[in-house]
Amino acid sequence: MQESIPDALIDALRTARKVAVLTGAGVSAESGVPTFREAQTGLWAQYDPQELATPSAFRRNPRLVWEWYAWRRDLVTQAQPNPGHLALALMEQLVPEFTLITQNVDGLHARAGSQHVVELHGNILRTKCSADSRLVTDWPPTDEVPPRCPHCGSYLRPDVVWFGENLPYEALATAVADARACDVFLAVGTSAIVQPAASLPLEALQAGAITVEINPQTTPLSRHVAFVLTGPAGEILPQLVQTVWPEAPVSGAAEIFT
Numbered sequence: 712m713q714e715s716i717p718d719a720l721i722d723a724l725r726t727a728r729k730v731a732v733l734t735g736a737g738v739s740a741e742s743g744v745p746t747f748r749e750a751q752t753g754l755w756a757q758y759d760p761q762e763l764a765t766p767s768a769f770r771r772n773p774r775l776v777w778e779w780y781a782w783r784r785d786l787v788t789q790a791q792p793n794p795g796h797l798a799l800a801l802m803e804q805l806v807p808e809f810t811l812i813t814q815n816v817d818g819l820h821a822r823a824g825s826q827h828v829v830e831l832h833g834n835i836l837r838t839k840c841s842a843d844s845r846l847v848t849d850w851p852p853t854d855e856v857p858p859r860c861p862h863c864g865s866y867l868r869p870d871v872v873w874f875g876e877n878l879p880y881e882a883l884a885t886a887v888a889d890a891r892a893c894d895v896f897l898a899v900g901t902s903a904i905v906q907p908a909a910s911l912p913l914e915a916l917q918a919g920a921i922t923v924e925i926n927p928q929t930t931p932l933s934r935h936v937a938f939v940l941t942g943p944a945g946e947i948l949p950q951l952v953q954t955v956w957p958e959a960p961v962s963g964a965a966e967i968f969t
């Protein structure tokens with residue numbers, strides 16, 4: 712657990728009108744969802760995500776890509792939001808204007824109760840037509856893998872951003888605007904490598920926000936931010952919320968303090 716939260720950060724969060732948070736795979740690590748750049752666990756250990764999460768991989772081997780995402784979808788469906796997700800959902804209630812921007816596609820922030828989540832990289836629980844990106848919620852039973860779009864017959868694919876694809880315009884525009892307008896920006900559980908998400912903390916910094924990184928490791932962002940809270944998000948976020956807003960009923964922090 713982080714030894715203590717700096718007083719200056721406590722004051723900044725208490726007086727902040729606008730807080731923006733960027734999360735990465737690290738915030739779901741304590742829910743048992745593998746991060747990207749740590750060794751892949753289980754059946755897919757021999758695959759490199761960057762070889763699977765691409766349009767060319769899907770063109771080359773649609774069945775393999777579909778099955779990899781089906782495996783990940785099962786994983787996230789069985790996973791539970793952890794105290795880090797819950798603390799962010801609570802923080803949203805405690806701050807006048809709060810934006811949660813996530814690179815994650817696991818849907819765990821929404822399941823934790825976060826109301827306003829900006830999904831930069833899509834959501835693995837949604838399926839779309841590979842030809843026109845129309846969302847498809849159900850399709851006739853079939854043994855074909857991937858299944859086909861009931862409207863045009865093209866293969867279906869997960870509604871996630873693949874390497875080389877553009878991010879959803881609306882989501883990115885909202886994320887950039889909120890990063891530039893916030894008083895405090897938290898970067899949680901991200902290696903701060905993949906663009907354009909990795910630029911958001913720097914946008915906030917340049918616009919004068921107080922920037923914070925929460926991560927057990929250092930990243931390329933660490934030397935730029937005002938505060939580095941070293942440790943797992945599932946411990947630090949509840950501790951942060953409990954310290955800044957003592958009256959808030961933080962779940963996940965109580966166990967730490969009892």
Ligand code: OAD
Pocket residue numbers: 734735736737738740741746747748749764814815832872873874899900901902903904905925926927928930942943944945
């Ligand atoms: P990465 O796997 O690159 O980084 C995960 C980060 O989480 C690392 O910095 C870890 O140190 C940190 N971490 C691990 N456990 C943690 C914990 N318990 N609490 C807090 N942090 C922890 O994942 P991302 O940065 O999210 O994009 O990767 C960004 C994007 O790269 C992903 O969204 C995905 C991938 O390509 C697409 O699929 C388009």
